Amino acid sequence: MAAFSQRYLAQGAARKGIRMRVLSFVAPGPPRVEGGSRHILKSRSARYSTSMPFALTLTVVLALLAAFQLALVFGAPLGRFAWGGRHRVLPERLRIGSAVSIIIYVLIAVIAWDRVGAVDVFPSPFAEIAMWVIFAYFVLGILMNAISRSKPERCTMVPVTLVLAVLSFLIAMGYGVLAMAI
Numbered sequence: 001m002a003a004f005s006q007r008y009l010a011q012g013a014a015r016k017g018i019r020m021r022v023l024s025f026v027a028p029g030p031p032r033v034e035g036g037s038r039h040i041l042k043s044r045s046a047r048y049s050t051s052m053p054f055a056l057t058l059t060v061v062l063a064l065l066a067a068f069q070l071a072l073v074f075g076a077p078l079g080r081f082a083w084g085g086r087h088r089v090l091p092e093r094l095r096i097g098s099a100v101s102i103i104i105y106v107l108i109a110v111i112a113w114d115r116v117g118a119v120d121v122f123p124s125p126f127a128e129i130a131m132w133v134i135f136a137y138f139v140l141g142i143l144m145n146a147i148s149r150s151k152p153e154r155c156t157m158v159p160v161t162l163v164l165a166v167l168s169f170l171i172a173m174g175y176g177v178l179a180m181a182i
Contacts, residue, residue, distance in 0.1 A: 055112045061160065062105040069098040069105075082159065085150020108134055112171050131172035138165035156162040 072078055073095045079087040083094045090098065111134065113119045114127040122130070138161055146158040 037075040043158045052116050052118060054167050055109075055116045055118065058112050058164065058171065059109045059163055061167070062109050065160065066102045066105045069101045072098040073102075080150055080152045082153060084148055085153045108168075112168070115171050128172070131168060135165060135172050138168055141165070 068081070072082060072090050075086045075089055075095075079085065079094075080088045083090065087094065110119065110121055111127055113132045114121045115131045121127075123178065141161040142158060142165060145153060145161055146156065148157075149152050
């Protein structure tokens with residue numbers, strides 16, 4: 001079937017005066033065919049590779065959050081923006097929670113990069129499912145930050161978590177084509 005599809009595409013392109021060559025096959029989908037600067041069909045991996053701006057943006061936001069959490073770990077007086085906003089300087093147990101958050105952010109970034117195909121750390125089904133779990137985690141984070149008693153935390157962390165949820169949704173869905181439009 002793949003040989004028939006390849007031959008059919010090449011014949012159709014030849015009639016239109018386009019020189020083509022098959023670059024790769026991704027089972028079970030069609031081959032990715034390139035003719036000059038025209039892409040007739042894209043493979044699944046090519047579609048995900050265009051979503052790297054989403055993974056990069058997600059990583060940048062997570063890095064900023066990790067820097068914020070690291071400041072909290074070292075005693076910065078920013079506690080009103082995190083962990084319910086009850087403490088100006090976090091107590092030791094919440095500092096440990098901030099350190100764990102940094103580790104979670106790194107894991108989320110690695111899963112996102114694996115999902116878009118930039119790295120190969122986890123098996124494909126794991127990365128796909130994990131991105132949906134991450135999306136649910138950020139949606140829960142939106143709700144938890146929205147009910148916080150701390151107004152600075154609500155005003156700061158709800159929009160940040162919303163951005164993270166949207167980015168993780170787009171990565172989970174594989175909407176790489178949108179990455180070029182945004």
